[in-house]
Amino acid sequence: MVSVKSGLDVLIDEEFQPLRGKRVGLVTHPAAVDRTLRSSLERFAEAPLTLSAIFGPEHGLHGQAQDLIGVTEEESRTVTRVVSLYGKDVASLHPSKESLEGLDVLVIDLQDIGTRFYTFQATMLYCMQVALPMGLPVMILDRPNPLGGLEVEGPVLRPGYESFVGAHNIPVRHGMTMGELAHFYADKLGLPGELLQVVRCQGWERDRYADETCMPWVMPSPNMPTLDTALVYPGQCLFEGTLLSEGRGTTRPFEICGAPWIDASRLAEEMNAQGIPGVYFRPVCFRPTFQKHANSDCGGVQIHVLDRADFRPVRVGLALLQSMRRQSIEQFRWRTEIYEFVENPIAIDLLFGSDRERLAIEAEVPWEEIASVWEEEEQAFRHELRPFWLYP
Known part of the structure; x- marks a missing residue:
């Protein structure tokens, strides 16, 4: 087991130097904790900056909502306004331009599970798609992929099937961290990458699973206990x-x-x-x-x-x-x-x-044959993502 620091830990060690005096928006949830189990929300509230807006993803800022349950604007322990990024319609999944106005930087600290349909990386992408074209810098506080960063598995997304559980054409198990995905998305979608900053983890190597680090496990969603x-x-x-x-x-x-x-x-x-x-x-x-x-x-x-x-x-x-x-x-x-x-x-x-897999299942094609067509897609994505690796 090795000692690993998250992007939040690194920022704390730097005494929030890159954010001092700035008006900050924070996208976060309960699993975004430092090595002492204090949340990013607590840490930012105490930091030498102005926490101007807080954004809560699916399951809510406090992680209380079950899947598919819309969340309205919530309360926080600060006087900062809180905006839900998972409400009653598809428009609620994106921050509005109005909610980002007046900010100097949007910080995203979310714990992902390394899976395309786990929606926190989609929330990150949607935030980038609104903020970066506005000229608003985005900072990602990176965290290890708990499934490691070597394995890639499953079919990629095809055009016409985009949704909150498939925001971009990556395999089901993508093998990347949030920071790596952010650079990948910025490049593939032509977003202004010069406005994107990733605060990297320290000490993490991509062959390590979550329990091979000293980082604490906090449920990132109500049905992800371990x-x-x-x-x-x-x-x-x-x-x-x-x-x-x-x-x-x-x-x-x-x-x-x-x-x-x-x-x-x-x-x-x-x-x-x-x-x-x-x-x-x-x-x-x-x-x-x-x-x-x-x-x-x-x-x-x-x-x-x-x-x-x-x-x-x-x-x-x-x-x-x-x-x-x-x-x-x-x-x-x-x-x-x-x-x-x-x-x-x-x-x-x-x-x-x-619909390829569903139609094959309905046609009673053996699962091994269905999965065999993924191999070329998996191999192609391994090559495609390699330039975006931030960790050895």
Whole structure:
């Protein structure tokens, strides 16, 4: 285990020198803490600057809201105005120009989970798209990718499938930090990169997972309680695009999945028989307390990651999805309600990044064959992102 400093820690060590005397807007949430577990909000409120505006992402400034729940403007312990960047419509996902007026710099300190559909990196991008063309500098306080920065997995986003869970055409597991993504987005979208500053982490190397650093883990969202959750999330979030439970309403969201009509033992036996590397599937019965199948007994599996080096979460999610559909073809349904403010395409297509995977699943193409077409896209993105690496 190594000692790692976040961008916030580095800024504190510098006594906020780059921001002294400036009017600052801060985009943050509860997981943005320093090495002593004090939040960036507390630190900025005490710093020698004027905290003029605070912006809260999905789940709210205080991390209290469940997924898909709009958040109105909130209270903070300061007298600063607080603006929600996850309200009741798609327009609320972007800061308004009016909310940024009068600022000297917009600072973004958010903990990502290294996954395209984890929305904090989309919030960062949307902030950059508004602020940078206004001539407003943006500072990213970088944090390690808790899944490490070497592995890339899953399909890239195709044109026409952009949304809050797919703001740019990157793979599902992207292997980058927020700071690296910021430079990548600025370059690919032609944003004025000279106004972008990334305060880098110190001591982090990209082959290290979150538990291989001394940095504390704080839940970045209500259903991301541990690193174990984050490890499986790139594949298990796909279940949001179905009527199967992804384990919300349990103490092991995303690690557990299933439905009332699933035969747990049969599913676990079928999954384990495939010999998928790095993982074991344990049959479980669970009763969600909210969301899908609340207060109903569900059969399913818990995903136990045995070897992170071999484990490929997106492929595991695809394999599980296919096995559950095959076992319960009459009950299986895709989620068709409005998802992240989008009615069409449907949720599963937004999550995969196109309809290609859904159509292949419906055609009963084996998951290994579906995933094989990702390999060229994954390899191409590895080469594309390499120039934007900030860490060895």
